[in-house]
Amino acid sequence: MRRLLLPQPAPIESRPLQLSSGDVSAPGSGQLRLRVLACAVCHTDLHIVEGEITPPVYPIVPGHQIIGTVDAVGDGAGDWAVGDRVGIAWLQSACGTCSFCRRGEENLCPQARFTGFHVDGGYAEIVRAEASHAFRIPPGIPDEQAAPLLCAGIIGYRSLRKAEVSPGEVVGLIGFGASAHLAIQVARAWDCTVFVFSRGARHRQLALDLGAAWAGTIDQPPPSALDRAVIFAPAGDLVPAALSLLRPGGTLAINAIHMTAIPSMPYAAIYGEKTLRTVTNATRRDGREFLALASKLGLRSTVMRYALEDAHQALLDLKQGRIEGAAVLVP
Numbered sequence: 001m002r003r004l005l006l007p008q009p010a011p012i013e014s015r016p017l018q019l020s021s022g023d024v025s026a027p028g029s030g031q032l033r034l035r036v037l038a039c040a041v042c043h044t045d046l047h048i049v050e051g052e053i054t055p056p057v058y059p060i061v062p063g064h065q066i067i068g069t070v071d072a073v074g075d076g077a078g079d080w081a082v083g084d085r086v087g088i089a090w091l092q093s094a095c096g097t098c099s100f101c102r103r104g105e106e107n108l109c110p111q112a113r114f115t116g117f118h119v120d121g122g123y124a125e126i127v128r129a130e131a132s133h134a135f136r137i138p139p140g141i142p143d144e145q146a147a148p149l150l151c152a153g154i155i156g157y158r159s160l161r162k163a164e165v166s167p168g169e170v171v172g173l174i175g176f177g178a179s180a181h182l183a184i185q186v187a188r189a190w191d192c193t194v195f196v197f198s199r200g201a202r203h204r205q206l207a208l209d210l211g212a213a214w215a216g217t218i219d220q221p222p223p224s225a226l227d228r229a230v231i232f233a234p235a236g237d238l239v240p241a242a243l244s245l246l247r248p249g250g251t252l253a254i255n256a257i258h259m260t261a262i263p264s265m266p267y268a269a270i271y272g273e274k275t276l277r278t279v280t281n282a283t284r285r286d287g288r289e290f291l292a293l294a295s296k297l298g299l300r301s302t303v304m305r306y307a308l309e310d311a312h313q314a315l316l317d318l319k320q321g322r323i324e325g326a327a328v329l330v331p
């Protein structure tokens, strides 16, 4: 089987991923082995490849939005069967016993392990994964459509909830990539008025096509103040800018695993009981809720498809803002 290994981080322009072949051993206790059908590309993959966040060991196979078919089931892996369609997301496992896990905050577990970071991910034809955190994918969602739901979708959904979005509110989405293009569909289903901020003209057009009431750049004043906002772009200077657009009592959530430094800002930027919070990983509950919602609402991922060996191009296109919706690798 073929896979893409990252021996050490480097700029994507230097093509640091190496195509290699090898065998994947039988699944261990509690594990599944799956044949990858599609793996969506996340901005986190780019951060890992370029060394902005660093896994504990190299080489590593990136990729944490995996749709696959179970081809072997380890002992004690629950009721999975060969041939089942399965989704593997960023949270590969959590300890289940710490105070965070017991509070339902397994996303914050200090022992949490991440796919394509602690263990090899889905830029491959075959991968092993813990059955405990595998998702059943609702029927009727094609593989390439389903893959971006697993991180972009789930984390976008958690971000809307962490931003305390209520039905009918005015919501700002800042940065319009894979996650925001799914989150807008949820917010529209909740009857929210959505304003989208993006540097990219094509991203703004996609936002309007998906039901945004207004799309502009962060320097342009939107039609009204925002009740809630989510930042999806890893640029710290967006934080004071977004806070200035919020009404008193509004909430800003940051959906980013890595962000450039947030500039100092006057206290007035957050005074008026504004809330600023981050979104960190996601729980199994987020995943189950969101996948059920995606199926019920008929969410559509806009997908740009790449062959596995073209992952460098997919990541470069992501870095340079050329992806509309989500990039998906198909082995």
Ligand SMILES: [Zn+2]
Pocket: 042, 043, 044, 045, 064, 090, 151, 152
């Ligand atoms: Zn991700």
Ligand SMILES: [Zn+2]
Pocket: 094, 095, 096, 097, 098, 099, 100, 101, 102, 106, 109, 110, 111, 112
């Ligand atoms: Zn734990």
